[in-house]
Amino acid sequence: MLTAAAVAVALCAVAASLPWWLPGRVVALRARLFARINGDEGIPVPGDLIGVDRFREVYSHPAANGRSEGAVLSDLFWYWLAPGPEIHQEHLEAGERYDAVARATRGFLAVSRAETEELARRCAAGALDELERRGPRLVRLRDLMMPVWAEFSYELVFGEPCPRAARDLIVGNANDVVTALKCSGLRHMERRHRLTRYLAGRLPDVRQPLPDGLTDEESALYLQGAFFNTAVVQMSEAMAHLLMVLAQHPDAQQAALTGDDRHLDRVISETLRLYPLFGIAHRVTTGDIELDAGTTIPAGSVLCFNYPEFHRAGFADPGRFDPDRFDPARRGDGRAVRELNHIPFGVAANRPCPAWRLAPIAMRAAAREVVRRHVLATSASHTRSLPNRGPCLLVPRDAPHDGPHDAPHDTSCDLPRGGAHRPVLLFMRVRDRWEDVWRSLVQLVLGTYMVWDARRRRMCERYFAAAGADGPATSRPLVRSRAEEHHGHPGPRRGRGD
Numbered sequence: 001m002l003t004a005a006a007v008a009v010a011l012c013a014v015a016a017s018l019p020w021w022l023p024g025r026v027v028a029l030r031a032r033l034f035a036r037i038n039g040d041e042g043i044p045v046p047g048d049l050i051g052v053d054r055f056r057e058v059y060s061h062p063a064a065n066g067r068s069e070g071a072v073l074s075d076l077f078w079y080w081l082a083p084g085p086e087i088h089q090e091h092l093e094a095g096e097r098y099d100a101v102a103r104a105t106r107g108f109l110a111v112s113r114a115e116t117e118e119l120a121r122r123c124a125a126g127a128l129d130e131l132e133r134r135g136p137r138l139v140r141l142r143d144l145m146m147p148v149w150a151e152f153s154y155e156l157v158f159g160e161p162c163p164r165a166a167r168d169l170i171v172g173n174a175n176d177v178v179t180a181l182k183c184s185g186l187r188h189m190e191r192r193h194r195l196t197r198y199l200a201g202r203l204p205d206v207r208q209p210l211p212d213g214l215t216d217e218e219s220a221l222y223l224q225g226a227f228f229n230t231a232v233v234q235m236s237e238a239m240a241h242l243l244m245v246l247a248q249h250p251d252a253q254q255a256a257l258t259g260d261d262r263h264l265d266r267v268i269s270e271t272l273r274l275y276p277l278f279g280i281a282h283r284v285t286t287g288d289i290e291l292d293a294g295t296t297i298p299a300g301s302v303l304c305f306n307y308p309e310f311h312r313a314g315f316a317d318p319g320r321f322d323p324d325r326f327d328p329a330r331r332g333d334g335r336a337v338r339e340l341n342h343i344p345f346g347v348a349a350n351r352p353c354p355a356w357r358l359a360p361i362a363m364r365a366a367a368r369e370v371v372r373r374h375v376l377a378t379s380a381s382h383t384r385s386l387p388n389r390g391p392c393l394l395v396p397r398d399a400p401h402d403g404p405h406d407a408p409h410d411t412s413c414d415l416p417r418g419g420a421h422r423p424v425l426l427f428m429r430v431r432d433r434w435e436d437v438w439r440s441l442v443q444l445v446l447g448t449y450m451v452w453d454a455r456r457r458r459m460c461e462r463y464f465a466a467a468g469a470d471g472p473a474t475s476r477p478l479v480r481s482r483a484e485e486h487h488g489h490p491g492p493r494r495g496r497g498d
Helices: 002-038 052-059 072-081 096-109 113-134 141-158 164-181 189-201 216-248 250-258 261-274 307-312 358-373 421-457 459-470 482-487
Strands: 043-045 138-140 280-284 289-292 295-297 302-306 374-377 391-396
Touching: 043 052, 052 289, 052 302, 052 307, 072 164, 072 302, 072 421, 072 459, 096 141, 096 216, 113 141, 113 358, 138 141, 141 164, 141 216, 141 358, 164 189, 164 216, 189 216, 216 250, 216 261, 216 358, 216 374, 216 391, 250 261, 250 358, 261 358, 302 307, 358 374, 391 421, 421 459
Parallel strands: 043 302
Antiparallel strands: 138 391, 280 302, 289 295, 374 391
8 A cells, every 4th residue: 555655656756747857858959850851961050060159251161052952851841831932032053043133022121211110110010909808818939929910911912901811821720830830730731722722812912023033823922932031030039039038028118118229129130149930051062161270171071060068158257138138339349240159140140031131120020010009918938939939918008007106007017916916927927837748749749850851851852953954044934733742753744724
């Protein structure tokens, strides 16, 4: 009897401790499995061969400009970003087609500062209006922000307010992409194809010229990849990180509400330093890169640029949130901000994010709209990959708040008086811990399957092999048949009008 009781107590103790140790072990196991499946491809930067001090130099080298062809990693990214990764601006090889696509993207993003701020504010206000009508205040920030950037991107492309049906298509597509990227769910290609078909029917309505030399099918895939995959996903993630930071740091939240733009810009910069949107960016060398008299990186090498590691290097206490790192007057080391190890939008010489100017302006306007209407608080974990989607408590500013009773409610970032929020935050913390246990196991299983499936399909490898056999890749249809998308075996290619 005593032995059975002791065993039961021990099992209960182990079960209760799971949230504190199992997720980390599973993440480490997943990383080892991914590495085994993907092989030894890639030169880590920074690493033993290329240190932090030469990160920018090598990243900016003219020969570090190959994007997809020749990298096993490309099969995985193409798998996650399908349909149409062949026409996605991030994955096109350098050349006339890439130049045409990049030029068109710059045209769509050429919006004035005032127009960007008003559009972001209006889209954020619309999402908050819907939230307030429904009543709940416990939200997932990525889910809250995704409709905002769906409407924002739609208006950039079409120059008119986004209909609800179109927004639902965009959100469904973007959510499916990011869920697969986080290994939290499998791909649902029909959700993505529905958006492709919608965009193909709206091509005459775009407000800027589309890239030269593309078919209608390719143009729809270009819009989907650049504006309704990458833009919506990345901006939703960036805003979720920013709002989580504000929820964790009431002083930063107060400054976002009442301070000037320069302070909020520093908060955004520090957020993107701690939680860069890019983990590993790979490039394939198209020529030799000489490091010194005895060391050369040969053409065809895969360079894996590690953004989180670079962003941590050269900073004291790099894991601490400190926006003053980006205030030269307070930092006191004489370095300009541009000299810091901080490249949230990439390097100018090697395919920087085309929204590098617009994104911080839009984020600032949207964040101000959120904190103007709500006090934010969270007790959930906050990591770069954000698999929990950013749990947060939003409290309307017209509620009574802690702090001086004579303080105006609209400038307080304290939570309501009476402690009613504490059980909610405790529930959030416990739920997040236990969700992390289940989520880590799901990511292990689904992530392993998707990496294996991507390697099996070899979408990128087969595309370039066919290009070499059939002529220029740009002359062939880009959308695979539905059977081929879902099952990975060669099938008849679908031309326009089929």
